[in-house]
Amino acid sequence: MTTKAATANEGNDSLAHTAPRPSTPRRDFTLLPVSPENTLVIACDSCGGVGDKPEDLVPVSPEITGKFTCRVAAMEVMSTGAIPCLVIDTLAVEWEPTGRRIMAGIEAFLEEAGIPLVPLNGSTEENFPMKQTGMGITVIGQVPPQELRSGIAAPGQLLVAAGIPKVGKEIQHPVDPEILSIQDFITIRRHPGVADLIPVGSKGIQAEARLLAALNGLSLEWQADCPLPLAKTAGPATCAVAAMTPEALAALRETITTPLTVIAALT
Known part of the structure; x- marks a missing residue:
């Protein structure tokens, strides 16, 4: 089944059908x-x-x-x-x-x-x-x-993966210490040294990292020895990518239990 999103032009088929879709990252x-x-x-x-x-x-x-x-x-x-x-x-x-x-x-x-x-x-x-x-x-x-806390990352910040990407039967229930808990997610979001934060789903860490950089008009210098599978699906947002200062990373490592892994630097 296909649906048409409501727009200001709805009701005028010639306009609604020819309106260009946004091509910028979203x-x-x-x-x-x-x-x-x-x-x-x-x-x-x-x-x-x-x-x-x-x-x-x-x-x-x-x-x-x-x-x-x-x-x-x-x-x-x-x-x-x-x-x-x-x-x-x-x-x-x-x-x-x-x-x-x-x-x-x-x-x-x-x-x-x-x-x-x-x-x-x-x-x-x-x-x-x-x-x-x-x-x-x-x-x-x-x-x-x-x-609003989106599109505010800056050069010199680190791109950090919070949690390990997992999907389906890989996730331990009722608690999996390797995935991003909602409590740690909230702590990360509230830290003043954290800029952008994007939950990772089926597209994987690499895709979300590139999206974050693109939304901020920045480039990525990938961490050469990153141990995470960057293309792997993270299922139900088992991890997230966050742009943060080195000071915020050090503080969060003392505060939360979710694994934090540097995957890139923003330039």
């Missing part, structure tokens, strides 16, 4: 200014074949499915400095028991992230029996435009 979120004091940050994610149904490819509990899918979109929003204010889940499963258990996982993540009172809404599939788990999620956050 993050995985949408910024929507709603007033001089407030900007909405919108991010979404999807997950299929991960759960406890007969045809799922990665066998985990529905709670894990909900928690990690919410994590991806929420971290993308929070990476900008925005605070989530609404979560919408679209579940391609029945409410009882799978949908209810996925919802419990979403709520558990929000509690863990320190945002338990955010409104949560969505839908489930009640017309047909599902043999495989599928879901989508949208997280909406808000931030004053002057407090």
